[in-house]
Each structure stands twice: as structure tokens, then as C-alpha cells.
Amino acid sequence: MPLTLLKSGESGVVKKITGKDDTKRFLESLGFTAGTPVSVVSEIGGNMVLRVRETRIALDRNMAKRIVV
16 A cells, blocks of 8 residues: 555555655655554655654655555
């Protein structure tokens, strides 16, 4: 399921990244790789604040829906 279906406080494990190669490389450079735990810290104005690899990252919903957990 896409990461956007998780609610604030929920966690999941990245299964794969969908989209164009540039998008995949960008998300992987931020730490979103297969097998990595990710949790939703909060949702603010359509953006998601995520915790991945001990770092908080804000993504818009369009980018977050490309991450499958």
C-alpha cells in the first residue's frame, strides 16, 4: 500500500519505490530504500513529516505515494 495511507504515529517498512528513475534515485538518496522502517510523524497541509533512518523528512503527498510499504 502507498505510504500516504498510513496515519500519524503509524509505521511500515519500505517495500519498493515506484515512478521514474530520477524519482527513485531522489527518494533513495533521502534514505527510502527497500527494507527500511519508516514512520509518519505528522501530516501538515497535505505534506507528510516522516522519520526514516533517524532523520525527519517532509514530503508532499504526490512524492509520498510513490513509496510502497
